[in-house]
Amino acid sequence: xxxxxxxxxxxxxxxxxxxxxxxxxxxxxxxxxxxxxxxxxxxxxxxxxxxxxxxxxxxxxxxxxxxxxxxxxxxxxxxxxxxxxxxxxxxxxxxxxxxxxxxxxxxxxxxxxxxxxxxxxxxxxxxxxxxxxxxxxxxxxxxxxxxxxxxxxxxxxxxxxxxxxxxxxxxxxxxxxxxxxxxxxxxxxxxxxxxxxxxxxxxxxxxxxxxxxxxxxxxxxxxxxxxxxxx
Numbered sequence: 576x577x578x579x580x581x582x583x584x585x586x587x588x589x590x591x592x593x594x595x596x597x598x599x600x601x602x603x604x605x606x607x608x609x610x611x612x613x614x615x616x617x618x619x620x621x622x623x624x625x626x627x628x629x630x631x632x633x634x635x636x637x638x639x640x641x642x643x644x645x646x647x648x649x650x651x652x653x654x655x656x657x658x659x660x661x662x663x664x665x666x667x668x669x670x671x672x673x674x675x676x677x678x679x680x681x682x683x684x685x686x687x688x689x690x691x692x693x694x695x696x697x698x699x700x701x702x703x704x705x706x707x708x709x710x711x712x713x714x715x716x717x718x719x720x721x722x723x724x725x726x727x728x729x730x731x732x733x734x735x736x737x738x739x740x741x742x743x744x745x746x747x748x749x750x751x752x753x754x755x756x757x758x759x760x761x762x763x764x765x766x767x768x769x770x771x772x773x774x775x776x777x778x779x780x781x782x783x784x785x786x787x788x789x790x791x792x793x794x795x796x797x798x799x800x801x802x803x804x805x806x
Contacts (some may be wrong), residue, residue, distance in 0.1 A: 576673060577659040580666075581643030582608035585634050588784035592665040592797060595804040597668040604672070607653070609646040609661075619649055622735045635739040648734045650719050651726045661717045662775065666682050666783060667800050670774040674758065676717050683754030684725040685745060686718035688761035710744045715777060716753075716761040725752045763794050 578597060590608065609799050614620035622645050623633040633638040639645075647661045658679055660672055679686060688713040697798050720726070728747040737746070745753055760774040765780045781788065782797045 576605065576657070576676065577605045577654050578672060578730040579609055579653065579659060579661045579735040580646070581605050581641060581647060581662070581664045582610045583642040583664065586641070586664050586784060588801070589692045589778070589782065591798045592784070593662070593664050593666045593668065596666075596800045597672065599803070600668050601673060609643045609649070611642040611646060614646055614649065619652060619677075619731065619734065620646055631787065634661070635737050637700060639739060641699055644739055645734060646786065647714060648729060650717070650733075651729065652731065652734075654719065654721045654723050659719045659721055661719065663715045663719065663777065663779075664713045666716075667776040667796055667799060668774075669776060669796075670772075674774070675735060675756065676769050677755075678756055679720070680754045681720065681723075684720055684748050684752040686720075686754040686756050688716060688756045689713060689761065690758075690761070691754075699745075712761070712763060712777075712779065713745070713746045715779070716756070716775060718756065723752070725749075752800045764796070765791055 580590060580597075586624060592799055594606055597606060611620055624639070625631040625633060628701055631637070632644065632646075640665070642662070642744075650661050660675065675686070682803075689710075689804045692711065693795050731745065733747070734742070735740070746758070759770040759772060759774045761775055761777050762770055764776050764778045779799060782791075783794050783801070784797075788803050
């Protein structure tokens with residue numbers, strides 16, 4: 576199974592830990608970073624973003640927290656066939672992602688953890704503004720069924736021109752085409768209670784890779800992977 580991880584140069588340390596933890600629990604994992612400059616050079620990503628004073632997504636008329644906010648929706652174009660996994664970079668993988676194939680339902684176009692609506696935190700990560708939209712956090716871990724015909728409705732033009740709030744709510748899919756993953760595959764650290772056996776720890780509120788991070792519960796999970804990577 577191909578794995579695509581969002582990449583933002585401001586969070587390179589988080590990306591490196593995500594990849595290291597993935598390869599530790601999933602030996603031989605096929606990992607591709609979603610780098611905006613590379614995708615732009617390939618002609619796949621031409622979304623208009625104003626970078627003055629932060630990232631501002633012009634099609635959405637709204638700020639965006641990361642450089643990979645939209646590029647996750649290019650995964651079916653990149654992988655072409657089979658099942659492919661996308662995750663944000665602020666993850667620690669705690670289980671072999673090939674286990675996800677046991678939950679994969681070929682009748683679904685995507686499989687996600689269907690988080691309930693959460694109260695706004697005001698800001699997230701490195702002081703980035705929280706933006707409310709339906710199905711928030713669903714798109715941070717996506718198991719894509721690249722062979723599903725419904726995903727052919729998502730064109731390159733859509734990925735580059737539709738508002739982000741539409742993309743992140745999977746506007747091109749009927750509800751019946753969105754499958755459910757068990758919640759332990761996208762545990763929102765610091766937002767939800769820790770599962771008995773989390774599979775992916777998602778540091779959605781930020782973590783020790785940010786300068787000036789004052790510390791939070793469960794930082795030890797990320798720091799353990801960071802220290803293991805450095806050995």
